[in-house]
Structures are given as structure tokens and as C-alpha cells.
């Protein structure tokens with residue numbers, strides 16, 4: 265038994281006018297609740313410190329950069345790191361990263377139970393667009409404000425287990441989980457900000473978005489025999505609704521915990537990392553079953569190449 269008592273800290277809306285101090289206070293409250301329930305690890309959403317600013321078209325780079333963190337921890341977030349360390353609680357936190365070289369990433373970090381930053385992940389799959397799109401009901405400008413991540417999908421040894429990270433749109437791509445699966449990952453943690461409606465397809469509402477959330481996360485967990493924790497920033501931000509539906513999914517692909525609200529809400533579940541062993545040693549024993557001589561299109565091609573007429 266290698267139990268991680270995992271707290272999924274779903275957060276409700278963060279308004280454009282909310283300060284990082286107000287947000288961190290909510291995150292600390294969720295951490296206190298997690299401690300009271302015996303959690304040894306807490307997972308926060310993507311871009312957890314601010315409103316989902318990629319919905320706003322901005323041209324002034326100083327305004328854009330005001331949504332980014334220049335160092336981590338910093339004055340606003342240090343209380344999170346200090347309290348997690350005092351609680352002996354590992355932490356996953358998503359934020360907008362502005363590097364000293366001036367590069368912009370949608371980033372998440374992994375902090376172990378002793379408070380050490382073990383790893384950094386930068387979001388690989390950026391959805392949306394880079395110029396204002398008048399056709400859309402609302403904007404989704406991640407390709408404008410972030411570079412594609414340059415970390416790939418590493419897996420880190422932490423607190424006796426094998427942990428990996430992803431961010432939001434990454435969870436929809438099977439490659440995300442398989443690259444970590446091929447490193448033996450036992451738990452993938454990720455945050456998301458998912459609009460409740462499709463800006464290009466008005467009849468795709470929250471039910472369908474929640475279905476796709478479950479489908480993507482359950483498939484990733486099952487097909488790589490690992491735990492997957494997906495944590496939403498949800499609720500209505502300045503009039504723009506985002507789904508909740510935070511999940512903890514076991515290595516068999518079963519949902520063991522799911523958020524019920526679109527508010528700050530804590531899910532806690534004792535995840536046994538040894539529950540990954542059966543799947544990894546039978547149906548998804550990659551070295552016995554995979555036939556890589558037939559998979560080359562997956563890395564040789566970006567888009568579709570149709571068969572000859």
C-alpha cells in the first residue's frame with residue numbers, strides 16, 4: 265500500500281477585479297479543509313491565481329504581463345508554500361509564468377511534502393487562437409498569450425511515487441498520458457478552465473463539456489493504468505460560465521470522486537499507488553503488447569495525410 269490522500273481543490277469563479285491576496289486566502293482555506301481530512305497532497309486548478317484572462321483581447325503587453333508571475337513562490341503565493349510545508353502536504357499549482365528571459369508559459373509546478381519544488385510543467389497543447397475572432401461568442405486567446413510548452417511530459421519521483429502533470433486541453437490528447445505512461449507514471453495531476461459552452465457551436469453546452477471531461481480523463485487513466493486527478497476553476501467569471509466537474513479517477517478508469525458544485529469545493533480520496541500495478545503488469549504491460557513498428561505516423565505526422573485517390 266502506498267497511499268496518497270489526495271485533495272482536489274476545485275475553485276469557483278475568480279473575477280477580473282479579484283486580487284491575488286483574495287484568491288490565495290480561498291486557496292489556504294481549502295488547504296486547511298484538506299489538512300483536517302488528512303490530505304497529504306493538494307491539487308489546484310490551471311491558472312489558479314487569476315481570472316481566466318485568455319478570454320480577454322489585450323494589445324498592451326504590460327496589461328497582459330500583469331496576469332503573469334515573475335517568480336514562484338512570490339510574495340502573494342509564499343503563504344501557500346509555507347502552510348503546505350507545515351502541513352507536510354505536497355502541492356500542485358497552476359499559474360501564468362513570465363520567465364526572466366521574457367517568455368510566457370501556462371505553467372504548473374509540483375512541490376513535495378517537504379516543500380521542495382520537484383518539477384515544472386509548461387502546457388503543451390494550447391487551444392484557441394491568437395487574433396481577435398469576431399465569429400466567436402467569446403475569445404479564447406491562449407495561442408496569443410502563451411508559447412507552447414518546452415518541457416514535454418516528464419514524470420518525477422516524489423514521496424515514494426511516480427507523478428506527472430498536464431494542463432487543461434492536454435487532457436484531451438491521448439499522447440499526453442501515453443508519454444507519461446511510458447515513464448511508468450502512477451498519478452497524473454492537472455487543472456483546467458473549461459468554458460461551459462463552445463464558442464463556435466452554441467448547442468454544445470455544459471452537459472456535453474462535462475461528458476468530454478469525464479471521457480478524456482477516464483480514458484487516460486484506464487489506458488495507462490494510472491490515477492488521474494482533474495481540478496476545475498469553475499463558475500461564472502465576469503459573466504462567462506465555466507464547468508466544474510472536478511474528478512478523481514482510479515487506474516481502472518472509474519470515477520471515485522466528482523465535484524457537485526461550481527464553487528470552491530474539496531474532494532478527498534485515499535489513492536493507493538499500488539492499484540496501478542495490476543493494469544501495468546497485465547493488459548497494459550506496454551513492453552509485452554505494444555507494436556511500435558506500426559505507430560510511426562503518431563510522431564512523423566502533425567495533421568492528417570489522406571490515402572491516395
Ligand code: ING
Nearest residue numbers: 391432433434436456457458459
Ligand atoms: N480550456 C478548454 C479545454 O480544453 C477547450 C478549451 C474546451 C477546447 C472544449 C476544446 C473543447 O478544456 C483550456 N484552457 O484549455
